[in-house]
């Protein structure tokens with residue numbers, strides 16, 4: 001279990017670490033500060049963390065030879081900023097998110113019998129994402145099958161285009177709609193759920209300095225100033241997304257879809273966040289901070305860019321494993 005693919009950290013790395021007998025897990029410990037000191041030869045370096053127990057409210061200082069920050073793309077820059085670590089113009093900047101979209105095709109029973117030998121696709125059967133195509137330079141598209149509720153919310157629940165009926169009609173594509181379907185149109189899509197196939201779009205997003213995380217000292221919770229996130233897709237991300245949508249629509253039509261709906265997800269649907277503490281800008285190629293020695297970062301925030309539109313987590317896990325080796329070599333030999 002702890003060594004096979006497609007496993008999460010809690011059933012792989014964590015049990016392996018516990019087996020060493022040298023690991024203590026502290027649940028409900030929220031780090032509120034990275035503690036530092038100025039060392040004669042190393043300069044500014046991390047020496048531990050200050051934590052707050054989220055259940056009892058008690059605070060504590062924990063000393064360490066090395067600190068690894070892995071609070072994620074939003075909270076890692078927040079922790080840096082709230083700890084008063086050295087100013088770096090790239091801390092919190094460059095947020096990417098694959099600017100997702102979602103395209104669904106509706107098929108006729110007769111066509112499906114000819115293609116599949118069955119009148120239905122049944123998107124809820126089998127893998128959630130059984131097939132994927134990568135388009136270098138653009139991103140990737142994935143066939144996506146989910147339960148009726150999830151499919152309905154992804155397909156019809158959210159759109160940045162508003163109602164599809166208010167969109168300009170494309171006379172050359174009468175079978176195509178964009179935005180939120182409602183009324184009879186929505187009823188038809190829902191009734192035909194078993195004969196629909198959805199494709200999710202992951203655009204290769206560009207790093208843009210204006211996107212990212214800041215903190216406002218006036219806006220706090222019990223752990224200090226809260227992160228304020230801003231993200232607007234750039235030209236390249238939008239272009240990539242549109243190109244991938246065209247490809248998805250073309251695939252669905254060529255497979256026989258009688259109707260195609262582009263949901264046009266809002267940019268605020270943020271599930272692949274990366275790059276706010278970028279390698280080469282905030283951390284070096286070992287993921288150690290340039291400005292605070294003995295402080296490593298091991299989460300999505302260190303990615304240099306949006307990885308070409310691929311799901312980010314395996315890269316983060318691989319990088320974290322490499323970072324552990326680099327750290328052991330440098331400080332614990």
Ligand SMILES: Cc1cc2nc3c(=O)[nH]c(=O)nc-3n(C[C@H](O)[C@H](O)[C@H](O)COP(=O)(O)OP(=O)(O)OC[C@H]3O[C@@H](n4cnc5c(N)ncnc54)[C@H](O)[C@@H]3O)c2cc1C
Pocket residue numbers: 029030031032070071072073075076079270271272273298299300301311312313314316
């Ligand atoms: C709905 C959804 C579906 C997804 N599907 C996929 C997928 O199919 N494939 C894929 O590759 N990725 C997927 N992702 C993205 C994936 O979840 C992230 O890439 C991954 O979790 C990022 O890991 P991370 O270590 O950077 O951050 P996180 O997983 O967010 O870990 C950060 C941790 O730090 C904790 N934390 C934050 N601040 C502090 C603090 N100050 N002190 C102590 N702890 C703190 C948080 O509670 C959290 O547990 C999906 C995300 C969502 C939301």
